[in-house]
Amino acid sequence: MPPKELNFITSNCNKLAEVQMILSGIVPLKSQNLDLPEIQGTIKEISLDKCKRAAALIQGPVLVEDTCLCFNAFKELPGPYIKWFLQTLGHEGLNNLLVAYEDKSAQAVCTFAYCEGPEHDPIIFEGRITGKIVPARGPADFGWDAVFEFDGETFAEMDKQKKNKLSHRAIALGKLKKWLAGSDLARSE
Numbered sequence: 001m002p003p004k005e006l007n008f009i010t011s012n013c014n015k016l017a018e019v020q021m022i023l024s025g026i027v028p029l030k031s032q033n034l035d036l037p038e039i040q041g042t043i044k045e046i047s048l049d050k051c052k053r054a055a056a057l058i059q060g061p062v063l064v065e066d067t068c069l070c071f072n073a074f075k076e077l078p079g080p081y082i083k084w085f086l087q088t089l090g091h092e093g094l095n096n097l098l099v100a101y102e103d104k105s106a107q108a109v110c111t112f113a114y115c116e117g118p119e120h121d122p123i124i125f126e127g128r129i130t131g132k133i134v135p136a137r138g139p140a141d142f143g144w145d146a147v148f149e150f151d152g153e154t155f156a157e158m159d160k161q162k163k164n165k166l167s168h169r170a171i172a173l174g175k176l177k178k179w180l181a182g183s184d185l186a187r188s189e
């Protein structure tokens with residue numbers, strides 16, 4: 001039997017709110033608040049491992065997501081370690097890291113992984129958007145949104161609906177939606 005809903009495992013309520021908005025009317029979404037251990041590795045390896053851990057814990061189908069912020073001048077670091085960089089250095093510190101470089105461009109990368117259960121291989125959906133790192137503007141309530149500028153606006157200044165149409169997360173979920181449209185999961189709604 002195909003699952004009738006997606007179970008998004010995340011400890012981040014801001015991510016959850018965006019995923020709820022983007023998937024609204026597409027597929028029923030439930031969520032469990034778990035902060036899963038994250039390995040070191042490539043973006044793909046981290047998401048695959050996170051998904052397998054979640055499926056083993058929940059003993060059922062799960063959707064997980066990992067977000068990276070990759071500075072091009074830093075050859076894509078901090079990447080998956082952005083959470084710890086942000087927590088330690090703050091918005092100003094992220095800007096200071098790039099002071100010595102002319103290239104302030106950065107890629108926001110969102111990688112969803114879905115699997116049907118502990119015995120199944122996860123499927124990956126990635127979304128990527130290029131912007132630049134700027135001094136903070138707008139509300140500081142979601143991660144690095146205030147220092148990531150895309151098309152003249154930081155994500156924090158941007159209307160939520162607009163962010164959720166064009167963001168790294170929207171691009172990744174666009175791929176997930178296409179996959180759902182061709183799968184039993186989408187038909188089971």
Ligand SMILES: O=P(O)(O)OP(=O)(O)OP(=O)(O)OC[C@H]1O[C@@H](n2cnc3c(O)ncnc32)[C@H](O)[C@@H]1O
Pocket residue numbers: 009010011012015034035036038065066067068082083084086142143144145155169
């Ligand atoms: O439980 P999980 O889903 O892992 O939630 P998390 O908050 O630990 O998230 P990550 O491990 O993916 O770390 C990504 C970091 O980037 C931040 N972040 C994620 N998506 C973002 C977005 O769209 N805009 C700004 N910051 C974001 C988030 O707050 C973290 O500090």
Ligand SMILES: [Mg+2]
Pocket residue numbers: 036038083
């Ligand atoms: Mg995390």
